[in-house]
Amino acid sequence: MEKLLFEIGTEEIPAKFMPAILAQLKDLAEKKMTELRIPFEAVKTYGTPRRMTFIASGVAEAQEDSTVEAKGPSAKIAFVSGAPSKAAIGFARGQGVDVKELVVRDDYVYAVKHLAGQPVKNLLPGLLTDILTSLNFPKNMRWADHEFKFVRPIRWLVALFGDEVIPVEITGVKSGKFSRGHRFLRPSALDNAKAHESIGDAAKALFDTVKSKAKNAVASAAIGTIGAVEIPDADSYEKVMYDNYVMVDQDARRELIRQQVTDLAIAEGGHAEINEDLLEEVNYLVEWPTALCGKFEEKFLALPKECIITPMREHQRYFPVLAEDGSLLNKFITVRNGGKEHLEIVAHGNERVLRARLSDAEFFFNEDRKQTLADRLEKLKTVSFQEGLGNMNDKSKRLVQAVDMLAMAINAKVDKEKLERTALLCKCDLVTGMVIEFTELQGVMGREYAKLDGEAPEVALGIYEHYLPRFAGDELPTTDIGRLTGIADKLDNICATFSRGLAPTGSQDPYALRRQALGIINILLDGNYHVSLYKVIAGALYLLNIPAEDTKKLVPQIAEFMKQRLRNMLMDQGIRYDVVDAVLADQMNDDFTDLVARAKALNSFVASAEAPALIQAATRVANLCKKIEEESAINPQLFAVEAEGALHNAAMAASKEVLVAATKYDYAAVMAEAVKLVDPINKFFEYVMVMDEDVRVKNNRLALLAAVKDITHAVGDLSVIVQ
Secondary structure (H helix, E strand, O other): OOOEEEEEEEEEOOHHHHHHHHHHHHHHHHHHHHOOOOOOOOEEEEEEEEEEEEEEEOOOOOOOOEEEEEEEHHHHHHHHHHEEEEHHHHHHHHOOOOOHHHHOOOEEEEEEEOOOOOEHHHHHHHHHHHHHHHHEEEEEEEEOOOOOOOOEEEEEEEEEOOOOOOOOOOEEEEEEEEEOOOOOOOOOOHHHHHHHHHEEEEEEHHHHHHOOOOHHHOOHHHHHHOOEEEEHHHHHHHHHHOOOOOOOHHHHHHHHHHHHHHHHHHHOOEEEEEOHHHHHHOOOOOOEEEEEEEEHHHHHHHOOOHHHHHHHHHOOHHHHHHHOOOEEEHHHHHHHOOOOOHHHHHHHHHHHHHHHHHHHHHHHHHHOOOOHHHOHHHHEEEEEEOOOOEEEEHHHHHHHHHHHHHHHHHHHOOHHHHHHHHHHOOOOOHHHHHHHOOOOOOOHHHHHHHHHHOHHHHHHHHHHHHOOOOOOOOOOOHHHHHHHHHHHHHHHHHHHHHHHHOOEOEEOOOOHHHHHHHHHHHHHHHHHHHOOOOHHHHHHHHHOOOHHHHHHHHHHHHHHHHHHHHHHHHOOOOOOOOOOHHHHHHOOOOOOHHHHHHHHHHHHHHHHOOHOOOHHHHHHHHHHHOOOOOOOOOHHHHHHHHHHHHHHHHHHHHHHHHHHHOOOOHHHHHHHHHOOOOOHHHHHHHOOOOOOOOOHHHHHHHHHHHHHHHHHHHOOOOHOOOO
């Protein structure tokens, strides 16, 4: 057993690409080795801004043996009177086996070949090249005169099987034992005799040229040779890189950053607000992290907290420091890619950059305060909404009508005046200088300016909340005003875009309609709102002045788009696909909160011991109900067998309980009532011939089964459940 190391060294890779790249690299390595029948124990990936690496441990030295079968002609054709025919002889020859070795199975002949596994090291060059060329990235680039595309130019490759170099070459870069240490902290490779051998005389001459002509254009070419680090074998990779100031383990590096930031904030008399997305980004910006603290003038603390934190976090990648009461301190923590030397100089440089950002924020804030949000309604006329659908002023007025419609549909107990005021003002901060400069602050500045304008607290909060959720996993609105305004805004966007024929296709979703649809669904569920989706979609299209004939086509399209988001969401939550199908089979049910309650209850039920019997019985009932040609009432006078009356009595009793439970959305109780019908259903089928010659008797029995189906299928179509 050996370790397989493959490091791809590049120029700095965008930090946000790295998590997906490493996940893809791991999947590719596992998949490709499995396809080649190379036994291995585990694959671990490592990543820094300049490298992506995988190490496969427990890799066998020989490929697994395999057996290959090829199906040939039928036995009747292959053998005539027990002797092989020309067809059999030709098939055997084509497969490279003796005709005597052909195997007869299932009336056909098979050629069975046993292939011995090859030495793994013979397969690795092709394997590693295949992995390298199979990687996909959000954006690719070419360099020099190469046609090959990659996320960033490749500068070195390390490919080791144990301590043996595996030959791999791409764009003129050949694999070897030499990686690269930290750009600035590592010892020079030119002081290392072995590195000299690897670099070669030509590279040394190039380096000498650079030393004598520091500004020479070839300097960048020589940089790649500086800091070369020999990796003796795959097992020593992580330690050797650490000794050369590169922490290749991104998980350990992330936790070190977290610990450094946390400890430094405590030492500065506060606590760090560590945003996980920011932490992940910083993690892939550095190879040797060192946290440091900087300060800014206290006068900037007069600004709303978000006006300071946003430039820090979004533009400068700083971690804010908060006091115990949650207020912001005039300090920040950043992480340098280097050691602890001269941290005061680094801090000073970061302070200068932040000071400029905060000065801009202060200027825009003071300018914005010269007008109220309400004063900006007129300026919204200069901001286009969507082509042919007016401007943001028109949208604001439309939202006022939309929130009233939603409040009525949901029967929400909400202050109508404050709700309408929120809808009217929620887009006004889009034309403020602060939001134009820092777009991440939309909604936040609306809330802050509304407070300063003297608007009701509910209105100010609703303006902020109507943008929520802004991304997957974001917080949800907490108030009815925020929820209703948010639903109205997102639904207006979806309906407007669909009306222009711009529905999302494939991976293309330029208007982020899928995200907004999921936002609506999550808000409905979180608020426990029960509302008809078809009606609110039709209402939104009406407010957009979409013609009636177009509305008829658009309503089912938009509803199906929303249902697909619900389907995906439920399956992501672990709901079985057949359960989702069973619940969504009722095309008339467009209450998403109700559908989710059904899905969760049914998903729990199908895992219970009672499920198989009910599903089997309910499916038999459903199949017979397909033969109903016309609906008819149940006539107990036509019952001829005791089992009919027993099933009728059980169904009538259960239907009363089901009605009560369904009004409370207690679908676990509904399923419990359905289970009570299993025995009466089975006895009914044992003693009763449903398709009786007497048409009246037949129709009466089918009517009884239809009533039973209403109970057994009350939560979902059990006939689609896979057992």
